[in-house]
Amino acid sequence: MKIVIVGAGQAAASMAARLRAKGHEGEIVVIGAESAAPYQRPPLSKAYLLGQMGLDRLVLRSPEWWDDQRITLRLGETATAIDPARRVVATDKGQVGYDVLALTTGASARRLPAAMGGELPGVHVIRNLADVDALAPQMQPGRRLIVIGGGYIGLEAAAVARKLDLIVTLIEAAPRILGRVAAPETADMIRALHLAHGVEILEGTGISRISGSDHATGVALTEGRELPADLIVTGIGVLPETTLAQTAGLSLDNGIATDALGRTSDPAIWAAGDCASFPWQDERLRLESVGNAIDMAEAVADNILGADKAYQPKPWFWSDQFDAKLQIAGLGTGHDRIVTRPGNGQHGGSVWYFRGDRLIAVDALNDARAYMIGKRLIEAGRSPDPGAIAAASDLKALLA
Known part of the structure; x- marks a missing residue:
């Protein structure tokens, strides 16, 4: 049985390792658009951005491990379409047949619309290696950084910037930071932490656009003020990567919809990690976390091999700030x-x-x-x- 995994992040690495650990002897192929082997994402906005962790420590497995496990990595290769009838994945470099396909395509950073200046040079997101490699050289002491979004990514970016001695203003359109993910009491503790380290926080503050023509120069607020900036980071959430699944005709529901086992609406295609939603406690849940990427990928691997056991998440998360x-x-x-x-x-x-x-x-x-x-x-x-x-x-x- 040939198993192809599309998406080469934490979930893919965990799934491939589990398949081998559980005795699968057939071919395993992992297809990833990035040129780097599967790596940890959480340190990107912290230790890696600070320059305290290199790519050699970021990767999840050594090159020798992938060879020893007889897992083929097709990196720098973008999956462009799935033909469920023929059981073939088309890529920008050819075609890959499969008996079983697993989608671990993750999520992508939300961006502000181009009409609001979201695509101007100097406007950054933090999601993958390329994003951070582009941002890190710009994080110079004394420069003015505006962070748009008071969720965990925005707060982590603000913390790193202050450690690097940038002047930081964080803007949150909602009445408070962490409004979607944490209680006011938790937000109060995090706000106090940031204020103590010199971050200016503007809550309940909307933006009308990012200023600049050839490069971002600031942020215009809906109240009429304009804040100058040398660079901008937007941390306004992520969107599950569902394009492949949608064009293949798979069911979607806040991500790629799976059953309790992790199987999609096509019995030969499975999904796990940030891209997948699954039934849980009379609702449908999609979790964006390392813990879920690992646990769900391993559960799906077991079910591909016949375990027939519903995935029961044990949600846990963390955030390092200062x-x-x-x-x-x-x-x-x-x-x-x-x-x-x-x-x-x-x-x-x-x-x-x-x-x-x-x-x-x-x-x-x-x-x-x-x-x-x-x-x-x-x-x-x-x-x-x-x-x-x-x-x-x-x-x-x-x-x-």
């Missing part, structure tokens, strides 16, 4: 109660999300103990009394 680490377990969507606990330092603490009496998520800033205990409770389906969480002198007692 010298602080935010760790998140679970999904806080739909919460109706928040419990907070102070941390040991100036910037730290934990936020516990409840839906009714059920603990559904924990955000922990510089509080690894709260994160680990919360994660264990959520994965075990255990929900302590909210009052006990707030009052506990030792969180470990909640596990008893």
Whole structure:
């Protein structure tokens, strides 16, 4: 059985490794548009952008590993179409037949429209190696950076820029930063962290356009002001890469729609990672995280080989900003109660999300103990009394 994986990121690497580990002896081919072998994405906006990590440490596996595992990497090759009837993937360099196809195409950064100046030189996104390689030389001390978007990517970019001694202003159109992904209490901790490090944060502030003709020179706000800038980073979210799936006639629903096993509407095609949505708790979920890319890819690999076991996500996330680490377990969507606990330092603490009496998520800033205990409770389906969480002198007692 020849298995072809389109997309050469974390999910592809995890799937290919799992297939071999579970005894698949047939051909495995990984097709990726980038010239680099599968690499970690989270350090791109942090250690790699800071110059603290090179590509040799960024890659997930050595060249020898891919050879030893008899996995063919077709890098610098773009898949352009899928012919499900013939079971063939067309690329810009030829055709690749398959018995089973897996789509791990990931997601791409949202960009501001060209009419708003989103394509001007000097406007950057952070999603892949090429993006960061283009941005890094521009991050020079004393330059004025405007970050558009107060999600994790924008905040991480702002933190790195301040470490490099740029003058940083972050603009968020919503009433507050992290409005889509975290409680106000978590946003308060992150905002205080950034303000303490000299980031100017403008919340509830819209932009009308990016100024400049041949190069971005600033940002015009909807209120009428114009902020000057030497460079701009937009961190306004991502879009799942579904073009191949759509043109092949596969079902889409906030990404490539799969069943609980990871199979698409074509029984010979599977999907995993940022590009895929799957049924979960009476809804359809798509997760953008390293954890999901690994776990779902491994689950899909097992199911390709006949495990027939529904994927059960265990959501976890993290974000490094300045010298602080935010760790998140679970999904806080739909919460109706928040419990907070102070941390040991100036910037730290934990936020516990409840839906009714059920603990559904924990955000922990510089509080690894709260994160680990919360994660264990959520994965075990255990929900302590909210009052006990707030009052506990030792969180470990909640596990008893």
